[in-house]
Amino acid sequence: MNRLRRHAGQWVIQLVLLMLAFITFVPLVTLLSLSVKDIYQFNVAPMGITFPMRFENYALAWKFMRDPIWHNILIATVATLASLSMASISAFVFARFRFPGRDVLFFAIVILLFIPNTVLLVPTYQLIISFSLQNTLWALILPYCALQALAIVVLRTFFLEMPDELFDAAIVDGASVVQQFTAIAAPLAKPVISAMAIFQVWQIWNDYAWPSLVANAPQARTAALALIVFNDFTMPEPGAGMAAGVLAALPMLVLFFATMRTFIAGLTAGAVKG
Numbered sequence: 238m239n240r241l242r243r244h245a246g247q248w249v250i251q252l253v254l255l256m257l258a259f260i261t262f263v264p265l266v267t268l269l270s271l272s273v274k275d276i277y278q279f280n281v282a283p284m285g286i287t288f289p290m291r292f293e294n295y296a297l298a299w300k301f302m303r304d305p306i307w308h309n310i311l312i313a314t315v316a317t318l319a320s321l322s323m324a325s326i327s328a329f330v331f332a333r334f335r336f337p338g339r340d341v342l343f344f345a346i347v348i349l350l351f352i353p354n355t356v357l358l359v360p361t362y363q364l365i366i367s368f369s370l371q372n373t374l375w376a377l378i379l380p381y382c383a384l385q386a387l388a389i390v391v392l393r394t395f396f397l398e399m400p401d402e403l404f405d406a407a408i409v410d411g412a413s414v415v416q417q418f419t420a421i422a423a424p425l426a427k428p429v430i431s432a433m434a435i436f437q438v439w440q441i442w443n444d445y446a447w448p449s450l451v452a453n454a455p456q457a458r459t460a461a462l463a464l465i466v467f468n469d470f471t472m473p474e475p476g477a478g479m480a481a482g483v484l485a486a487l488p489m490l491v492l493f494f495a496t497m498r499t500f501i502a503g504l505t506a507g508a509v510k511g
Contacts, residue, residue, distance in 0.1 A: 272480040272482070274287055274479075294479070298467070301463065302460060309459050309460045310488070312374060312441060316378050316384075320382045320385050324385040332392075376451040377459065391433060399421075399422065431496065432502075463485075464478075
C-alpha cells in the first residue's frame with residue numbers, strides 16, 4: 238500500500254510538472270506558429286496552424302536582424318570575458334589575502350547587488366556622453382564589463398571553500414601568486430565561472446533599457462532593440478516580426494542546450510561535501 242501511494246504521488250508530481258512545462262512552452266510554440274504566417278493568415282487564424290507556411294518571413298527578418306545579432310555576439314563575448322577575468326582575480330584576492338579595508342570593500346561590492354540597475358542609468362549615460370561613445374559598441378561593452386558584483390561574491394565563496402593545503406603545497410613548490418591563481422584556483426573554479434558566463438551572456442543579450450539609451454544608430458543596434466524597430470517599420474508584416482523574434486532567441490537556445498551540463502555543474506559546485 239505504501240509503495241502504491243508513493244508511485245501515485247510521483248505520478249501526480251510528474252503530471253503537475255508536465256502541466257507547468259506546457260504552460261511555459263505555449264508562448265514559444267505560438268511564436269513559431271505566427272512566424273510562418275502572412276498578414277491574411279495572421280488575422281484569420283492567429284493561434285492555429287495554417288498552410289502554406291511562409292518561410293520567406295525568415296529571409297526578410299534575417300536581412301534586418303543579421304547585424305544586430307552579430308553586434309550582440311561581439312558585445313557579449315568581449316564584455317563577458319573581460320568582466321569574468323577581472324571578477325575572478327578580484328574574488329581570489331578577497332578570498333586568499335588579508336589587507337586593510339578588505340571587508341569594507343567587499344561589503345561595498347555586496348551593496349551593489351541591492352541597487353537597481355535603473356538607478357545607475359543616468360550617471361552611466363553621463364559618462365558615455367562625456368567620452369563621446371554614444372552609438373558605438375564601446376558604449377555597450379564598457380558598462381557591461383563593470384557587471385562584476387555577483388560574480389565576485391559567488392567566486393569568492395567558492396575560493397574560500399578551497400583547502401588551504403593546496404595553496405600551502407604550491408607555495409612550498411615555489412609557485413607565485415599568479416601561478417596559484419592560474420594553475421589551481423581558476424581550473425577548479427571552471428564550472429562556476431562557466432555558469433556565471435552563461436548567466437551574464439543571457440543578461441547582456443536580453444537587455445533593452447541600456448541599448449535604447451546609447452545605441453539607437455544601426456551601427457550599434459542590438460537584437461532586443463532591433464526587434465522593436467523592425468516591428469515599427471515592417472508593418473503590416475507581423476509574421477516577419479515574429480520570425481525576427483525567433484532569430485533573436487535562437488542563439489540563446491543553442492547556447493543553453495550546448496552548455497546545459499556545464500551550467501548545472503556550476504550551479505551545484507560546492508553543494509555536496511565529501
